[in-house]
Amino acid sequence: MNSRWNAISWNRLLGAKLAGILLSATLLATLIVVGVPGFAQEGQREARGRRVNEKVKPFKIIGNVYYVGMSDQTVLLITTPEGNILIDSTYERMVPWIRESIETLGYSMRDIKILLNSHAHPDHVEGHSLIKELTGAQVVMSEADGEVLASGGVDPGQGDGRPRYKPVKPDRIIRNGDQVTLGGVTLTAHVFPGHTRGATTWTMVVEENGRRYNVVFWGGIGGIRQPFVNNTEWPTIVEEYTDTLRRAKALPCDIYTGTHGAGFGLLDKMRRLEQGEQPNPFYDPEECRSSIERRERDFREQLERERAVAR
Numbered sequence: 001m002n003s004r005w006n007a008i009s010w011n012r013l014l015g016a017k018l019a020g021i022l023l024s025a026t027l028l029a030t031l032i033v034v035g036v037p038g039f040a041q042e043g044q045r046e047a048r049g050r051r052v053n054e055k056v057k058p059f060k061i062i063g064n065v066y067y068v069g070m071s072d073q074t075v076l077l078i079t080t081p082e083g084n085i086l087i088d089s090t091y092e093r094m095v096p097w098i099r100e101s102i103e104t105l106g107y108s109m110r111d112i113k114i115l116l117n118s119h120a121h122p123d124h125v126e127g128h129s130l131i132k133e134l135t136g137a138q139v140v141m142s143e144a145d146g147e148v149l150a151s152g153g154v155d156p157g158q159g160d161g162r163p164r165y166k167p168v169k170p171d172r173i174i175r176n177g178d179q180v181t182l183g184g185v186t187l188t189a190h191v192f193p194g195h196t197r198g199a200t201t202w203t204m205v206v207e208e209n210g211r212r213y214n215v216v217f218w219g220g221i222g223g224i225r226q227p228f229v230n231n232t233e234w235p236t237i238v239e240e241y242t243d244t245l246r247r248a249k250a251l252p253c254d255i256y257t258g259t260h261g262a263g264f265g266l267l268d269k270m271r272r273l274e275q276g277e278q279p280n281p282f283y284d285p286e287e288c289r290s291s292i293e294r295r296e297r298d299f300r301e302q303l304e305r306e307r308a309v310a311r
């Protein structure tokens, strides 16, 4: 594994970091002039369009599940005695942030053995190529999103048909219900077509203080950017997404995360967890269920609207 952690990778990482610092310095100067409130420290914040990505302190969600992402994009680290599992890589320029978060927790990038993902959009997988290069981790993906990853993000019906990031060929293709096991830890894949054709939600059971919790890492359930009616690229989208929602609602869910912090109240729950709130503020079966029900309502309304237009 050490040989993979070679000089080229370090230089690349360092380059990305330097570029990040330069970008941050420019941003800082701009922000000082513009005077945006809440700006913390140089290199801690990145604004792109409406989304703002701030560095957040990495923390333990529960058991062996850690948050090592940003305020917007989620990255999860699942530790085991035989190495660790990472879910999502975000943008390539964020990889140094992820690395820092992992190291702050006392772990090493080199211990990442398996790289999982939510779905193959650039904001969640652009960093896959660099993380794969740095760690040699096994890249595991669903068939549909694996094809997108291998093409560098070319996804029929989404984007302009051109590659959007460095392609990576998955090492292992999983189907719905398949499991990934490492060091006594098992994650189950739920392939939930909708946000992308191969969007994958991962579930696991975590034990803490003698209690077992069903943990769900939602991999993109709503926010469909494709038409439901007359979708020639994906004619079965309505049937497939209906089935996704049915299966998603049936998942036992005590603790959950989503792909973007705002979607699961990350900053608020983080703050409450830090204050020692009991039970763990990430424990929220009610909200887990109602968030899927909201998606279902959105879907029905969107479908109605599109059908009305098509008539």
Ligand SMILES: [Zn+2]
Pocket: 119, 121, 195, 220
């Ligand atoms: Zn997405």
